[in-house]
Amino acid sequence: MAEQDPQGRAAMRPLLTDLYHFTMALGYWRAGRAHDPAEFELFFRRCPFGGAFTLAAGLRECVCFLRAFHLCDADVQFLASALPSDTDPAFFEHLRALDCSGVTVPLLQVSGPLLVVQLLETPLLCLVSYASLIATNAARLRLIAGPEKRLLEMGLRRAQGPDGGLTASTYSYLGGFDASSNVLAGQLRGVPVAGTLAHSFVTSFSGTEVPPDPMLAPAVGPGPRVNLVACVEVWLKRVCAHLGLAVQDPHPGERAAFVAYALAFPRAFQGLLDSYSVRRSGLPNFLAVALALGELGYQAVGVRLDSGDLLQQAQELRRLFRTTAAQFQVPWLESVPIAVSNNIDEEELARLAQEGSEVNVIGIGTSVVTCPLQPSLGCVYKLVSVGGKPRMKLTEDPEKQTLPGSKAAFRLLGPDGSLLLDVLQLAEELPPQAGQELRVWPRGAQEPCTVRPARVEPLLRLWFQQGQLCEPLPSLAESRAFAQLSLSRLSPAHRRPEQPALYQVALSEKLQALVHRLSAGTSL
């Protein structure tokens, strides 16, 4: 499906920012420094969830925001009401004329006039932070589930409002999920959508309802239409006999609901089995409807369980599908996909994905959307240079210090394509050369080390300059493929969700020396 987001995001406006960016803007302006060239970096200090990798996401939203950045009259009027009443009107004229045509963004370096790039802090953090967090969370869940299981994101109702849900659906797909329940994510972002029926559909039927048209034509060919209701009742008897149940055990309302759903979706019939009793009601009703449909040439697409011990029930269901398939000689029934949901977290997912599990489809809501292991990535946006001079935050809290100066970043690879480490260096330095030995300072180490990369890849790409995109944005599907490729290149030790080996980032000797000099406080 195509991607489109014609309306953009109403909430994503220049005023969706912290007030102090505008008070600082007035401060810069009053100090005659609005146009000072400045550079900020957007980064995070630690990978989330105790893992060793993060998928950086949100580029599309950042670029859309930068292109559209403009304060309308109502925005400026509101700011005038929030700032001191004697503020120089010329400041508001300055705001009215602002745009991002002077801003350059190789993700996630942002350079341009000081006043504007300062204003961009919170919106860019807001757009990158959660997108990256949930993409990373989804990637972890995909790694735990393995490549075969079908993963569905269904957490819209657990998100922080509409846009949180839209972001969650988009970026959990990017991180490795197969589809989302969120229809708007399908319409606006091209995410594949999926869904069938809820318990309320099942419990809304009592069994006394009469379908206006119970007749169903065969899947292919010109055969006569068949009364599905009657056909299901015939099959119910056979199924109950096979399962050792009384024919009145299965709930008639549940069966009526299944028949109603099958009449609407004969080619995509799924049974939700646990509105009453799975074994005594959901299963026989499903089998009766699926076998009646089968007579007409339709194959049911699956069952879903939403409570209880999901793994154990799936094993039991598969066993009964096999015996029933053999009993009635309908081989396709053996492999009907079993879908499960119900507060599945990483631990339960690992259980459901274990060797021999008969679960095929896993729906995850809360655990993917709210990222309960760590609900925020903790991205920051820090000034690294102004007026061409490097800047560094020299707080007493070493954790909050920043790396100064305009930088470049490279990924160094070994001869077998394995990742050795990433190097940060000053923008003016020559890039590392393949085959040449390099001395770098791993972060946190007291000594430098040497490394000889077989290949060197630049990590920063220039996306936005002079108010324009520099190259077309990748589609969501392309970004998804790129993310999966990147993850596949990580070594298993870095990729594993628990206690991974830390991926090394190192500074060039020049950058290390600059940090050292500025930390000594002599040259600011």
Added chain:
Amino acid sequence: MAEQDPQGRAAMRPLLTDLYHFTMALGYWRAGRAHDPAEFELFFRRCPFGGAFTLAAGLRECVCFLRAFHLCDADVQFLASALPSDTDPAFFEHLRALDCSGVTVPLLQVSGPLLVVQLLETPLLCLVSYASLIATNAARLRLIAGPEKRLLEMGLRRAQGPDGGLTASTYSYLGGFDASSNVLAGQLRGVPVAGTLAHSFVTSFSGTEVPPDPMLAPAVGPGPRVNLVACVEVWLKRVCAHLGLAVQDPHPGERAAFVAYALAFPRAFQGLLDSYSVRRSGLPNFLAVALALGELGYQAVGVRLDSGDLLQQAQELRRLFRTTAAQFQVPWLESVPIAVSNNIDEEELARLAQEGSEVNVIGIGTSVVTCPLQPSLGCVYKLVSVGGKPRMKLTEDPEKQTLPGSKAAFRLLGPDGSLLLDVLQLAEELPPQAGQELRVWPRGAQEPCTVRPARVEPLLRLWFQQGQLCEPLPSLAESRAFAQLSLSRLSPAHRRPEQPALYQVALSEKLQALVHRLSAGTSL
């Protein structure tokens, strides 16, 4: 400030829902049941964060959504692409004509045609769940902080995208915060906004900058303009002498930044003290600028700390403010508000709010917005009646059972206005009468109990009927006042954040009997 949200919420559209609502819609429609009268209830099973109360929030967004509910051509076309290709075109005509004119909503009961009220499930959950969660979280933080501390929400950058941030700012204000950093929440929702400066503003100055106009007029009266830069340098010497520092200890860039900010905001000067060293740089620079401003009749509005031991530093700052105020005979300096921020959670907040703390203003971001103790409320939306008949989900998992039938809810109060318990009963029952004894079944109890309320308050209000609001929505400020009033009526045992007494909810005898009858499985 006025509330206005002219654009509404672009993302809050009918397709922002799970696909299975539309597949079920086709199922209902095909079964001739689209217009069956039905009722759903939106509720949660447990109060969040281990507490005993929840602020239910999100009414405004729900009502706005219901009023605007309509599928446009593009929406219907998208659904046609997501549903089977042989779906009867008349179904799409049905969707095109849908609106909520048949829907009635006393929060949070939703009754109307089955097909429509089913479609509303996910959007209403999405709008109520996070709004209620964060309002409740904010209320807990307010209870911990006590009434005197000024609480600022500043978590926009940690939210789930733009709308998550807007919802967080709006409902943390409703829950008891005083203001937000989020400018858009001020513009669209009338939330008071606050903010001054970040570290990047401070570190962007090296001290060599020359302000284009260093002259400042006195706060009142016609006196001559004064060179603030020069005046600050004079004060710096005095301050350093008083504090026992060398005059070159305080960072000149930090001082230049403070001067620049003071020139832009002479009536609202705040110092951010920890870009370098609080004691040796931030404090003396702040005092020099504040005292220079003081000479011109301006009083600084505060200082902010964003790292280290916030409580201990606040105590030390207050002590030094007092000695400095005495030394230079500027009494207002004693009580300059001290603001703190930096990953403040419930535990740290309790520490900052303890008896004798000198902290006045507390900024909270991640902990209020992401609700890390419980990142989702777990609201559900369950069918309770269809075609006038009660419905109940009778799963094998007792936790997931629902209470059947269309209901009314009442709060029973004692003679002193204390809350006794809430009663759920069938809609057709007479309301409980003040002064009359009532037999009810507390949830989870094996035996009924009797209660004699001195007063009875109905809990459900009719907000939406026949496509229209039934009464004007309260303003955000009114809702905030109502929430605070409601919390004040809870007993301290129910209100306390840790290990509170559980607030009792009971069923009427008739409702209890209905549950019992339907659980026995005899009458569905």
